[in-house]
Amino acid sequence: MQIIGNNGVNIEVLLVEDSPGDVRLTQEAFHGANPAVHLNVAADGAEAMEFLNREGKHAAAPRPDLILLDLNLPKVDGRQVLAQIKTHSILKTIPTVILTTSDAEADVAKSYQLNANCYLRKPVQLDAFESLVESINEFWLTDVRLPQRV
Amino acid sequence: MTIIGGKGVPIEVLLIEDSPGDVRLTKEAFRTANPSIHLHVASDGVEAMVFLRQEGIHTNAPRPDLILLDLNLPKMDGREVLARIKEDDLLKTIPTVILTTSDAEVDIAKSYQLQANCYLNKPVQLDAFESLVKSINDFWLTEVKLPGNGTSQCT
Numbered sequence: 001m002q003i004i005g006n007n008g009v010n011i012e013v014l015l016v017e018d019s020p021g022d023v024r025l026t027q028e029a030f031h032g033a034n035p036a037v038h039l040n041v042a043a044d045g046a047e048a049m050e051f052l053n054r055e056g057k058h059a060a061a062p063r064p065d066l067i068l069l070d071l072n073l074p075k076v077d078g079r080q081v082l083a084q085i086k087t088h089s090i091l092k093t094i095p096t097v098i099l100t101t102s103d104a105e106a107d108v109a110k111s112y113q114l115n116a117n118c119y120l121r122k123p124v125q126l127d128a129f130e131s132l133v134e135s136i137n138e139f140w141l142t143d144v145r146l147p148q149r150v
Numbered sequence: 151m152t153i154i155g156g157k158g159v160p161i162e163v164l165l166i167e168d169s170p171g172d173v174r175l176t177k178e179a180f181r182t183a184n185p186s187i188h189l190h191v192a193s194d195g196v197e198a199m200v201f202l203r204q205e206g207i208h209t210n211a212p213r214p215d216l217i218l219l220d221l222n223l224p225k226m227d228g229r230e231v232l233a234r235i236k237e238d239d240l241l242k243t244i245p246t247v248i249l250t251t252s253d254a255e256v257d258i259a260k261s262y263q264l265q266a267n268c269y270l271n272k273p274v275q276l277d278a279f280e281s282l283v284k285s286i287n288d289f290w291l292t293e294v295k296l297p298g299n300g301t302s303q304c305t
Contacts, residue, residue: 112243
């Protein structure tokens with residue numbers, strides 16, 4: 001049994017995000033917030049599913065402790081990625097946080113319908129973005145009991 | 151459409167908890183953390199479902215913006231309540247946070263299997279409990295974008 005985040009065990013986070021700028025900002029913000037976080041990146045929905053199913057170049061991918069998922073993605077849309085995760089008997093227990101610029105009520109409602117664990121708006125302002133990443137770290141990676149890796 | 155928590159609109163939280171002591175502590179901690187929270191209490195699983203389905207004495211119950219659910223409850227177990235919420239097309243979008251003293255891996259895994267939105271351990275220490283309630287408020291009722299009031303409500 002591994003205690004997540006303790007004793008030098010990395011916390012594996014999968015960020016599914018197509019914007020290189022947002023990827024870099026997220027990496028830097030997590031680096032500041034919690035050095036034990038190992039941020040894995042998938043740049044589109046198809047790659048995210050390869051990573052989660054450990055296929056192709058992601059054959060040795062770790063099981064993420066947390067997934068941060070953008071909604072608008074190339075190849076396979078974030079809503080579809082979410083639906084695939086949450087109907088998969090083994091992947092469904094991984095907390096999946098929607099992190100998107102969309103604040104359309106339809107996107108919020110649809111995400112909760114598909115069993116997203118929570119929905120967060122990606123702020124445009126840099127300091128607000130950093131503070132949101134800190135909140136994710138403090139709540140999801142500190143307060144919350146995450147499921148064991150299986 | 152109402153903006154949750156804005157302009158004096160109360161945030162409706164349903165606490166499903168059978169211990170009167172824990173209910174009181176949660177009420178006090180939320181009152182400190184965020185005065186616009188209306189904390190509703192169901193003291194067993196059956197009452198929780200009556201509240202959520204607006205039946206009986208709870209005909210006029212509001213739709214909760216957030217549910218805090220203990221696992222070990224009289225009459226109907228918390229796992230059963232969670233399963234019923236998440237199988238109901240109208241109720242399933244309400245974020246449901248497990249708040250329990252159990253730290254058994256099997257309870258954690260089962261809760262996420264049943265699509266709990268997150269799982270929190272209820273600390274025994276009073277100050278740790280207050281700080282957890284503040285975290286719930288800061289994260290779920292401040293950072294998170296909650297779903298609208300659903301389709302069953304017209305307020």
